[in-house]
Amino acid sequence: MxxxxxxxxxxxxxxxxxxxxxxxxxxxxxxxxxxxxxxxxxxxxxxxxxxxxxxxxxxxxxxxxxxxxxxxxxxxxxxxxxxxxxxxxxxxxxxxxxxxxxxxxxxxxxxxxxxxxxxxxxxxxxxxERAAFFSIYKPISILPPDQYLSLVLQAAEGCSWNRCTFCTLYRDRKFRIKSCAEFRHHIQQVKDFVGSGINMRKSIFLGDANALIIPQSRLRELIAIVHDEFVFGSPNGMKGIYAFIDIFGAERKTFDDYREMHDAQVKRVYLGLESGDEEVFRCLNKPGSPAACIEAVHMIKSAGINVGIILLAGAGGARLASAHVTHSLDALAAMKLNAGDLVYVSPLIVSSDSPYMQSLRDFQSEPLQGAAIQQQLEHLKSGAKAVCGNGVKVALYHLEEFVY
Ligand SMILES: C[S@@+](CC[C@H](N)C(=O)[O-])C[C@H]1O[C@@H](n2cnc3c(N)ncnc32)[C@H](O)[C@@H]1O
Ligand code: SF4
Structure with missing residues (x-):
C-alpha cells in the first residue's frame, strides 16, 4: 500500500x-x-x-x-x-x-x-466497449455468485428447455451449441477483448443456461479446446471449469460422463432445484422431478464433482409455502451435500411477461409478497444450514445483484 x-x-x-x-x-x-x-x-x-x-x-x-x-x-x-x-x-x-x-x-x-x-x-x-462486448457475447443473464469473477465462454447459447414459468432469462435467444471452430474463434475474441484483465479471472464458466446438456462427444471436444487455450493448475492458471446443468441434461449423462468431466477439471455444477415439492416443481414447469434431481446429485458427487443447488424463495405462492419449505429442506438433506458444495436461495422475481402468475392461478395459489418472500428466504437459509453438512456454504443468490 x-x-x-x-x-x-x-x-x-x-x-x-x-x-x-x-x-x-x-x-x-x-x-x-x-x-x-x-x-x-x-x-x-x-x-x-x-x-x-x-x-x-x-x-x-x-x-x-x-x-x-x-x-x-x-x-x-x-x-x-x-x-x-x-x-x-x-x-x-x-x-x-x-x-x-x-x-x-x-x-x-x-x-x-x-x-x-x-x-x-x-x-x-x-x-x-459495450458494442464490442455484445459482438462477442450474447447477454450473460446470470452466474452463481461464486462465479461472478469467472471468465465466461459461451459454448452454447440460451437454454435447451426455456419453458420454466418463472424464468425469462434466456427467452431472447434460441438454444444452440457452438461448433468447435466457432468456439475457438469465440475464445480468441474473448481473450482479445478482456486483454490483461484476464488475470483477475480464476475460473472458466461454460455458458449459457445448461452447457452440460451438450452431447458428450461434442462437450469433450469443446472442453479440450478450453484446455488448449488456457493453463490450468499452475499458481496463476485457471482453477477449474464450472457450468449450470438442468435436470434434463443431468438425467442424460452417465457416471462415466461425469467422471470424464471431473478429469477435465470440471469442479462444480449448478442445478436449479428451486423446490423439493413436486407440486411446486410442476407449477414452475421445471423439467424432471425433485427425486430425479436428488438422484442426479448423487451421481455427480460420486464422480467427484461438487454441486451448487439453487432454491427459489416464494415459489408456489401462499398455498404451497409450507410444503415448499419442508420438502425443499428434505430434498437438500437427501442430497447428502458436503464440503465444497453450495446452496443458494434466490428470491423469486416475477417479470410481467412470464407465465408464472397464470400457473399460480392454475394451481389455486396466490403470490407471496415481498416481506413474506424475505421471511421464507431466511427460513430456507437457516433450514439449509441446519440440514446440510459442515462446510456447505449457504448464501443469497439475487438476480438483481448480478452484472458481468
Ligand atoms: C440458469 S438458471 C439454472 C440452471 C439450470 N438451467 C436449471 O434450471 O437448473 C439459474 C437460476 O436462476 C434463478 N432464477 C431464474 N429466474 C428467476 C426469477 N425470475 N426469480 C428468481 N430467480 C430466478 C433460478 O433459481 C435458476 O435456477
Ligand atoms: S430455470 Fe433453467 S431450465 Fe428453466 S428456463 Fe431457466 S434456465 Fe432454462
Missing amino acids: TTASLVCQTAHGTHRQTLYFNTQRHFLTVSVDLHTTLSFDREGRLIGVFLDGANYRRGLCGDILMKRASTRGGKLRRMLPPEERRRLLALVRRRLMIIRECAYNTTSVDIRAWLDRILTWDVERLEA
Whole structure:
C-alpha cells in the first residue's frame, strides 16, 4: 500500500486528503481518505466505485450496477440508466485527473504507469466497449455468485428447455451449441477483448443456461479446446471449469460422463432445484422431478464433482409455502451435500411477461409478497444450514445483484 497527500482547493478553502494506492498484481484500488474507492483492472478499465455510501460495480459488458442500503431497511439495487452511467464515468475520470496531478511526483513509477493507463479510458472509450462486448457475447443473464469473477465462454447459447414459468432469462435467444471452430474463434475474441484483465479471472464458466446438456462427444471436444487455450493448475492458471446443468441434461449423462468431466477439471455444477415439492416443481414447469434431481446429485458427487443447488424463495405462492419449505429442506438433506458444495436461495422475481402468475392461478395459489418472500428466504437459509453438512456454504443468490 502506498499513500500520498492530496491538497484540494475548493470554494470553501483548502482540504488535505490522503490517497491510498493498493496495487495488486491484477488490479489497482485508489482510496481517498478511505471514503471514496476506485478500482481498475490491469487494462485500466473501471471495475468498481465506492462513493457517498453507494457501491457501483462495472461489468465487462459496460453496465454499472448500484447497490446501497435503503433508508427503509434492506438494500437498493439498480442498473444505472445510460445518462447516469455516463455521469458517473465522467466524475470518476475528473477525480482521477486531479489524483494524477497531485500525486504524480510523489508516487512510484508503477503507480504512475497505472494512472496513465487508466486515463486512456475516457467515457467514450469505456462506452464503446459495450458494442464490442455484445459482438462477442450474447447477454450473460446470470452466474452463481461464486462465479461472478469467472471468465465466461459461451459454448452454447440460451437454454435447451426455456419453458420454466418463472424464468425469462434466456427467452431472447434460441438454444444452440457452438461448433468447435466457432468456439475457438469465440475464445480468441474473448481473450482479445478482456486483454490483461484476464488475470483477475480464476475460473472458466461454460455458458449459457445448461452447457452440460451438450452431447458428450461434442462437450469433450469443446472442453479440450478450453484446455488448449488456457493453463490450468499452475499458481496463476485457471482453477477449474464450472457450468449450470438442468435436470434434463443431468438425467442424460452417465457416471462415466461425469467422471470424464471431473478429469477435465470440471469442479462444480449448478442445478436449479428451486423446490423439493413436486407440486411446486410442476407449477414452475421445471423439467424432471425433485427425486430425479436428488438422484442426479448423487451421481455427480460420486464422480467427484461438487454441486451448487439453487432454491427459489416464494415459489408456489401462499398455498404451497409450507410444503415448499419442508420438502425443499428434505430434498437438500437427501442430497447428502458436503464440503465444497453450495446452496443458494434466490428470491423469486416475477417479470410481467412470464407465465408464472397464470400457473399460480392454475394451481389455486396466490403470490407471496415481498416481506413474506424475505421471511421464507431466511427460513430456507437457516433450514439449509441446519440440514446440510459442515462446510456447505449457504448464501443469497439475487438476480438483481448480478452484472458481468
Ligand atoms: C440458469 S438458471 C439454472 C440452471 C439450470 N438451467 C436449471 O434450471 O437448473 C439459474 C437460476 O436462476 C434463478 N432464477 C431464474 N429466474 C428467476 C426469477 N425470475 N426469480 C428468481 N430467480 C430466478 C433460478 O433459481 C435458476 O435456477
Ligand atoms: S430455470 Fe433453467 S431450465 Fe428453466 S428456463 Fe431457466 S434456465 Fe432454462
